Amino acid sequence: MAALLASCLAPLHVATSSPGPNFLVILADDLGVEALGCYGGTSYKTPHIDALARTGERFLHCYAMPLCHPTRVALLTGQYPARLGTPAWGTFPENKQAETFAHVLKQAGYATAVAGKWQLTLLGKNRDHPCQLGFDEYCLFGWHEGPRYYQPLIWKNGKQRDDVHDQYGPDVYCEFLIDFMKRNRDRPFLAYYPMALCHDVTDDLEEPVPYGPGKDRYDTFGEMVEAMDVRVGRLVAAVNRLGLREHTLILFLGDNGSPGQSIITAQNGKYRRAPVVSRMGNRRISGGKGGLTDTGTRVPLIANWRGTIPAGKTRNDLIDVSDFLPTLAELAGTSPPEGVALDGRSFARQLLGSQGPHREWVYSQAGRRRWWVRNQRWKLYNDGRLFDLKHDPREKQPIGPDQDTPGQDSPESVAARGVLQTALKSLANGTP
Numbered sequence: 001m002a003a004l005l006a007s008c009l010a011p012l013h014v015a016t017s018s019p020g021p022n023f024l025v026i027l028a029d030d031l032g033v034e035a036l037g038c039y040g041g042t043s044y045k046t047p048h049i050d051a052l053a054r055t056g057e058r059f060l061h062c063y064a065m066p067l068c069h070p071t072r073v074a075l076l077t078g079q080y081p082a083r084l085g086t087p088a089w090g091t092f093p094e095n096k097q098a099e100t101f102a103h104v105l106k107q108a109g110y111a112t113a114v115a116g117k118w119q120l121t122l123l124g125k126n127r128d129h130p131c132q133l134g135f136d137e138y139c140l141f142g143w144h145e146g147p148r149y150y151q152p153l154i155w156k157n158g159k160q161r162d163d164v165h166d167q168y169g170p171d172v173y174c175e176f177l178i179d180f181m182k183r184n185r186d187r188p189f190l191a192y193y194p195m196a197l198c199h200d201v202t203d204d205l206e207e208p209v210p211y212g213p214g215k216d217r218y219d220t221f222g223e224m225v226e227a228m229d230v231r232v233g234r235l236v237a238a239v240n241r242l243g244l245r246e247h248t249l250i251l252f253l254g255d256n257g258s259p260g261q262s263i264i265t266a267q268n269g270k271y272r273r274a275p276v277v278s279r280m281g282n283r284r285i286s287g288g289k290g291g292l293t294d295t296g297t298r299v300p301l302i303a304n305w306r307g308t309i310p311a312g313k314t315r316n317d318l319i320d321v322s323d324f325l326p327t328l329a330e331l332a333g334t335s336p337p338e339g340v341a342l343d344g345r346s347f348a349r350q351l352l353g354s355q356g357p358h359r360e361w362v363y364s365q366a367g368r369r370r371w372w373v374r375n376q377r378w379k380l381y382n383d384g385r386l387f388d389l390k391h392d393p394r395e396k397q398p399i400g401p402d403q404d405t406p407g408q409d410s411p412e413s414v415a416a417r418g419v420l421q422t423a424l425k426s427l428a429n430g431t432p
Contacts, residue, residue, distance in 0.1 A: 019332075020108070020188060020331045020332035020333050020334075021188070021247055021248055021249045021332075022181075022188055022189050022191075022244060022248040022249070023105070023110075023189070023190045023248070023249055023331075023332075024177075024181075024193070024235060024239060024250045024251070025190070025191070025192045025193065025251045025324070026193045026195065026232060026235070026250070026251065026252045027072075027116075027192075027194040027195060027253060027254070028195050028197065028228055028252070028253070028254045028255065029068060029117060029194070029195050029196060029197060029198060029199040029254075029255055030068070030200075030255070030256065030257075030259050030287075030289055031198055031225070031228070031254035031255075031257075031299070031300065032254065032256075032257040032258035032278070032285070032287065032288065032289075032295055032296075032298070032299065032300075033254075033299065033300050034278045034285040034295075035198075035225050035258055036049055036050065036053075036300055037049075037050045038050040038053035038054070038058060038300075038302070039058070039280075040280045040281065041278055041279070041280055042279045042280060042281060043222060043278040043279045044222050044225040044226055044229075045226055045229070046225065046229040047233070048232050048233030048236065049229050049232055049252060049300075051233075051236075052232070052250060052252060052302045052304045053302045054311065055304060055306070056250070056302055056303055056304030056305070056311065056313075057302065057303045057304070057309050057310070057313045057314070057315060057351070058300075058301070058302050058313070058314050059300075059301040059302070059303070059314075059315050059317060059319055060314060060315065060316055061298075061316055061317065061319065061362075061376055062298070062299050062300070062301035062319040062320070063297050063298055063299065063318075063319070063320045063321070063362045063363075063364055064254065064255055064256050064297055064299045064320070064321045064364065065081065065255075065256060065321065065364055065365060065366070066256050066257065066288075066289060066290050066291055066292055066296035066297050066364065066366050067256055067289065067290055067366070068119060068199070068255045068256055069087075069089050069090065069120075070086070070365065071256055072119060072120060072194065073092065073093075073120075074320075074321045074343075075324050075325075076092075076096075076100040076101055076102070076325070077093075077099060077100060077325065078101070078322050078323075078324070078325030078326055078336060078340070078342040078343065078344035079096075079322060079340070079341075079343050079344070080343045080363055080427070081365060082365055082368075082371065082427070083341075083343060083427075084096065086365075086367070090119060090120065090121060090143070090144070091120065092120040092121065092129070097132045097133050098132075098134070098337075099337040099340055100133045100134045101134075101324060101325040101328050102114070102133055102134030102135050102192070103133070103134035103337070104134075104325065104328065104329050104332075104334060104336060104337065105134075105188075105190045105328060105329075105332055105334070106134050106190075107334065108188075108332045108333065109187070109188060110187075110188045110189055111136055111184040111187055111188070111190070112134055112136045112137075112189070112190045112192070113135060113136060113137040113138065113139075113176075113177060113180040113191055114130055114135045114137075114138045114139075114140065114192040114193075114194065115138065115139040115140065115172075115174075115177050115191075115192075115193055116139075116140065116141070116170075116173045116193050116194045116195050116196055117140065117141060117143060117194045117195065117196050117199070118130065118140040118141075118143055118194070119143045120133070122142075122143070122144065122145060123140060123142055123143070123145070124142060124145050124155075127155060127158040127159075128158065137157055137176075137180060138155070138156065138157060139154060139156045139157075139161075139172065139173060139176035140154065141153060141154050141155075141196060142154070142155060142160075143202075144202060144205075146209075147169070147201065147202065147209035148169050148196040148199075148201070148202065148209075149168060149169045149170070149196065149209070149212070149219070150168065150169070150209070150211065150212050150213070151165055151166075151209070151210050152164055152167070152168075152169035152172065156176070168212075170196055170197055170227065170228075170231050173193065173195070173196070173231075174193075174231050174235060177191045177193055177235065178235065178238040181242060181244070182238075182242060185242050185243075185244060188332070190328075191235075193235065195228060195231070197224045197225075197227055197231065198224035198225050198227075199224075200218065200221075200224075200259065200262040200263040201218050201263055203263060203266070203271050208266030208269070208271070209266075216265075217265050218262075218263055218264055218265065220262065220264070220274070221258070221259065221287075224262075232252065236250065245306045246306050246307045246308075248305070249304075249308075249309075249331065249351070250302075250303070250304040250305065251301070251302070251324070252302040252304075253299055253301045253302070253321075254299035254300050255321075256289050256290075256296060256297065256299065257287060257288040257289045257295045257296040257297065257299070258276055258278065258287035258288070258289060258295070259276050259287045259289045260276060260287045260288065260289060261273040261274060261275050261276055261287070262274060262276050290366070291366070292364060292366050292370060292372055292381075293395055294389075294393065297364045301319060305351070308351075308352065309351055309352075309353075310353065315350060316376060317347060317350055317356075318360075318361065318362045318375060318376065319359070319362070320344075320362035320363060320364070322342065322343040322345075322363075323344040323345050323346065323347055323359075324344065325342065325344055326342055326345060326346040326348075327344075327346045327347050327348045327351070330346045330348040331351070343363070345357050345359050360375060360419065360423070361373045361374060361375050361419070361420060361423045362374060362375075363423075363427065370382065370383075373423040373424055374389075374420070375416075375419075375420070376389075377389055378417075378419075378420060379420075380416075380420035380421065380423075380424065382424060384400070384401055385398040385399070385400075386398065386399040386400075386401075386413055386417050386420070387399065388412075388413065388416075399413045399417075401417065
């Protein structure tokens with residue numbers, strides 16, 4: 001155990017310190033854009049996240065994989081899951097462990113920490129895994145090993161915590177990261193918070209996880225959204241108290257769309273679920289997690305860096321989750337892993353107010369058989385279906401290869417299909 005702790009906490013010796021900002025990267029779990037007020041959602045109160053958007057920059061076209069594990073793999077590596085053999089659920093490619101964004105920043109002189117949801121291995125079987133992926137410190141719940149919210153099972157730097165039984169898991173993760181930022185306020189740091197919220201409770205343990213104090217049910221999706229917002233506000237307030245707001249880039253994003261339903265009760269080993277339906281004005285939007293439509297893959301992305309990113313800006317740039325590794329590397333004044341063919345494209349220059357490399361398309365996949373490439377208007381699936389999202393946002397009228405755009409005088413779909421087919425071929429050939 002002593003050797004494990006040493007591997008986690010030993011400082012990395014580097015020749016120079018990084019000139020870049022601190023990074024607070026917050027990855028919400030199961031959160032579509034319709035859940036946030038700043039994106040037009042009207043069902044839940046999200047004042048702290050809305051304030052980040054109001055005083056920062058909001059992206060309208062950020063896309064993820066439709067499920068949490070492949071999004072995390074792409075986020076950490078800058079490569080699409082298909083490029084990595086579509087790793088099995090709860091695993092991470094061993095040959096990529098030294099090529100994560102945590103390693104990139106650590107080698108540039110950053111202190112690195114992660115807290116919240118890991119999901120890339122069972123920590124009870126490999127307590128060194130977050131350190132192997134570049135994190136100096138960690139505080140993570142035992143995914144599929146125990147509860148994440150009430151009476152949580154939490155690992156901290158190789159040891160199971162015995163002091164959190166009466167605490168709410170998201171508070172534990174926040175307190176850990178706040179302490180980490182405080183201890184590292186005089187050097188650049190990466191604080192990565194893959195949240196447990198707003199995912200429902202684990203349902204595959206021998207005994208159902210407990211309800212919250214005084215409750216006869218689990219928290220609803222709406223309650224979890226609002227609890228998530230409170231914890232985001234707590235972290236931002238800590239950055240302010242530490243006097244680091246002008247030196248810290250805060251990135252908030254989702255890992256996939258909202259769930260279609262959420263667990264409400266567990267009785268006699270049986271779980272009851274309730275539909276998750278949110279509103280954007282008069283529109284009712286069912287959660288689309290797991291599906292490849294916008295409700296499953298379009299996610300919020302907010303960037304906030306006081307004094308650097310202008311307030312209230314909205315961007316239409318195409319972003320996907322593979323873009324974060326090269327973006328963090330460029331802002332830190334360092335380079336991505338040498339010799340690695342990244343799928344991601346840095347959007348650092350857009351954050352700094354200039355024109356960066358323009359993405360013509362983004363990508364998402366569901367398992368090994370279904371995927372698409374798309375731009376702001378057009379989406380092409382690997383089975384040949386093309387959709388004009390401007391006129392058919394719910395994807396009800398696929399355009400076949402032998403059809404022009406319905407109702408149009410010019411065959412715009414022909415040109416769009418050509419561009420996106422080229423993108424699909426480049427992915428198949430390994431040259432994004």
